[in-house]
Amino acid sequence: MNGLIGLWAGGAGALGASGAVLGWVARASGRMHHTGEVVERIERLLEPEGDAPGLGERLRALESGQRRIEAQLKPNGGASARDAINRLEAGLRDVAARLPPTPPP
Known part of the structure; x- marks a missing residue:
């Protein structure tokens, strides 16, 4: 009986730890997605668009x-x-x- 409780407790601990890891991975991937959007915005600024010069050309x-x-x-x-x-x-x-010379007043 003690072995069964220990097994359940170990499984619950492992499940909780893997949930925490999955949560961290989800948050990290969300930050990475946001970082990717920022990089894409910067790339769009650097490239010319239509008749407007790009950022690099403007800086030069x-x-x-x-x-x-x-x-x-x-x-x-x-x-x-x-x-x-x-x-x-x-x-x-x-x-x-x-x-x-100017005379004094």
């Missing part, structure tokens, strides 16, 4: 524009916006030096 265009803007902020011998600002500042200094 942004980086290219950033490089062009940065180039304008550095003096390069006369052609950059920084060179034009430097010329304007020098011209204003020359004009200010030619003006008569």
Whole structure:
């Protein structure tokens, strides 16, 4: 009789443990399915759709524009916006030096 109770108890324990494992597997597969959906969404963003460029192409265009803007902020011998600002500042200094001093109030 004791052996039969032990057998039932062992079977119930094994059944409970396998239920817990199956529950964990079900939850894990649900998370994996969600992860797969996220990966698919990211892949769709990377690919061009119709006339719209994909994310990779958009990032390359942004980086290219950033490089062009940065180039304008550095003096390069006369052609950059920084060179034009430097010329304007020098011209204003020359004009200010030619003006008569302002009398005190």
